[in-house]
Amino acid sequence: MARTRTDSKESAAAIMKAGAQPVHVPSNTPLDKSDLPFFHNVINEFARSQWTQHALEIAAMMARTMADLNTEQQALRSEGYITTRQNGTSVENPRVRIVKSLTGDLLSLRRSLGVNARAREEQHVANKKTAIAQSIEADNPLDDGLLARPQ
Numbered sequence: 787m788a789r790t791r792t793d794s795k796e797s798a799a800a801i802m803k804a805g806a807q808p809v810h811v812p813s814n815t816p817l818d819k820s821d822l823p824f825f826h827n828v829i830n831e832f833a834r835s836q837w838t839q840h841a842l843e844i845a846a847m848m849a850r851t852m853a854d855l856n857t858e859q860q861a862l863r864s865e866g867y868i869t870t871r872q873n874g875t876s877v878e879n880p881r882v883r884i885v886k887s888l889t890g891d892l893l894s895l896r897r898s899l900g901v902n903a904r905a906r907e908e909q910h911v912a913n914k915k916t917a918i919a920q921s922i923e924a925d926n927p928l929d930d931g932l933l934a935r936p937q
Contacts, residue, residue, distance in 0.1 A: 809834050815846035818853070825849035828899075833919030841899060848895040855888040 809829050811817050817825055828845045829837070837845075862881045869879045 809837055809842065812839065812843045812846055815843045815850075817846055817849055820857075821846075821849045821853045824852040824856075828852075833916050833923055835919050835923060836916065844895055844899045848892065848899060851888055851892045851895060855885065855892060858885050858888060 828848050865879055867879055868876050870876055
């Protein structure tokens with residue numbers, strides 16, 4: 787099966803159609819208000835037209851993990867890496883393991899989403915496709931409301 791080039795007229799029309807749609811947090815992966823800045827940062831890694839429903843679910847999970855990691859790291863900084871038990875002995879703060887676990891989870895989600903190396907494609911090819919799609923989305927005539935939207 788032949789692929790359509792990203793810079794073709796057919797792809798431009800498909801990108802315009804998909805890019806005109808807003809990206810929403812998936813209803814089955816709810817986010818807290820504190821998660822939303824992380825979600826928007828993750829979403830901005832790709833053009834709107836590149837997001838699938840499944841990828842948005844992973845992005846939402848990634849945003850929750852990032853927010854949790856941020857909270858735990860801040861607490862760890864204030865508490866310190868070493869804590870003292872009631873009997874006076876020093877031990878590693880249990881929060882260190884939580885931070886390590888969340889960091890591992892985050893890296894796994896990034897790989898699954900393809901944020902690190904864009905998974906199946908060379909980085910420069912993926913970046914070029916994203917730049918083309920973002921350029922088309924930025925100059926989308928469907929956004930002004932004067933033209934009928936494709937169905």
